[in-house]
Amino acid sequence: MTVRLGVTGATGRMGREVLSAATGREDCEVVFAVNREPDGESVEGVDVESAGEFESLVADREPTAVIDFTGPESAADYARACAAAGVAFVTGTTGFDDDQYEALEDASEDIAVLHAPNFARGVQALVNVVGDAVQDLPGYDVELVETHHNGKRDAPSGTANRLLEEIEANGEFTERTHGREGEAPREAGEIGVHALRAGNITGEHEIVLAGNHEEVRLTHRAEDRGVFAAGAVDAAVWIAGQKAGWYDFADVISE
Numbered sequence: 001m002t003v004r005l006g007v008t009g010a011t012g013r014m015g016r017e018v019l020s021a022a023t024g025r026e027d028c029e030v031v032f033a034v035n036r037e038p039d040g041e042s043v044e045g046v047d048v049e050s051a052g053e054f055e056s057l058v059a060d061r062e063p064t065a066v067i068d069f070t071g072p073e074s075a076a077d078y079a080r081a082c083a084a085a086g087v088a089f090v091t092g093t094t095g096f097d098d099d100q101y102e103a104l105e106d107a108s109e110d111i112a113v114l115h116a117p118n119f120a121r122g123v124q125a126l127v128n129v130v131g132d133a134v135q136d137l138p139g140y141d142v143e144l145v146e147t148h149h150n151g152k153r154d155a156p157s158g159t160a161n162r163l164l165e166e167i168e169a170n171g172e173f174t175e176r177t178h179g180r181e182g183e184a185p186r187e188a189g190e191i192g193v194h195a196l197r198a199g200n201i202t203g204e205h206e207i208v209l210a211g212n213h214e215e216v217r218l219t220h221r222a223e224d225r226g227v228f229a230a231g232a233v234d235a236a237v238w239i240a241g242q243k244a245g246w247y248d249f250a251d252v253i254s255e
């Protein structure tokens with residue numbers, strides 16, 4: 001079966017990569033792409049249409065799934081529109097507030113919704129191991145450093161927040177310290193969280209565990225945005241066969 005894809009945020013950094021990844025595959029077809037202000041542009045041979053046309057494009061072109069990399073407010077709106085139209089929704093957008101995230105969760109009652117703050121397979125592996133590392137090293141200090149390009153809006157990154165959930169799962173760490181300044185020494189139960197924004201860096205996440213005169217560093221470095229786009233297209237192809245519900249990238253990888 002060929003999966004019919006709609007793409008939002010088509011002229012953005014990730015939208016362009018998604019179009020490049022999707023148009024190079026035989027198991028999917030891009031049936032439309034939209035951006036907020038497209039300016040008559042085409043990306044990878046796909047005409048980019050106005051976001052205002054989204055609902056009529058969905059009705060006319062009948063996508064199986066929509067892939068979204070826009071911003072939290074628009075992703076929540078697209079989730080609602082996809083739910084109304086019965087179209088599966090895959091989003092890699094990060095930086096949601098509680099209400100926006102709830103809109104995605106509500107949509108998953110009617111359609112298949114998959115949200116992943118990071119579509120790199122290596123990040124999923126990091127998510128899988130970080131909790132074990134914390135568990136195996138009780139009493140060690142843990143700090144997280146994430147580094148991204150200077151155009152990124154949200155901090156800490158969505159991936160950092162996901163990793164922090166894993167680190168906090170066993171209850172040893174209860175307080176996030178964002179950045180660090182002043183005179184007080186580090187306290188037990190504290191995780192330092194540091195966001196760097198510089199140049200064109202695609203995305204790096206490092207967890208430092210230190211104690212007992214030793215240190216462990218777990219690092220993921222994305223070398224190219226194509227890795228995220230490939231994962232998002234894999235997710236959209238996978239979700240085409242799924243019933244309404246909430247999914248994450250681990251569900252895609254585990255099959």
Ligand SMILES: NC(=O)C1=CN([C@@H]2O[C@H](COP(=O)(O)OP(=O)(O)OC[C@H]3O[C@@H](n4cnc5c(N)ncnc54)[C@H](OP(=O)(O)O)[C@@H]3O)[C@@H](O)[C@H]2O)C=CC1
Pocket residue numbers: 008009010011012013014015034035036037051069070071072074091092093094095116117118119120154158228
């Ligand atoms: N899960 C993952 O693996 C990854 C997630 N991300 C996340 O994806 C999101 C996008 O990142 P990135 O591509 O770098 O950001 P960009 O700012 O480069 O791209 C976002 C695009 O969405 C467009 N846009 C904004 N609002 C709408 C709307 N209502 N309808 C259609 N298009 C809209 C923007 O248009 P305009 O410029 O005109 O506003 C822009 O072209 C971020 O939240 C980021 O954190 C990024 C990389 C990987």
Ligand SMILES: O=C(O)C1=N[C@H](C(=O)O)C[C@H](O)C1
Pocket residue numbers: 094117118148149152153156157158159160202203204
């Ligand atoms: O905005 C980005 O670029 C990225 N955002 C995601 C995040 O917030 O975790 C994933 C990746 O690190 C790139």
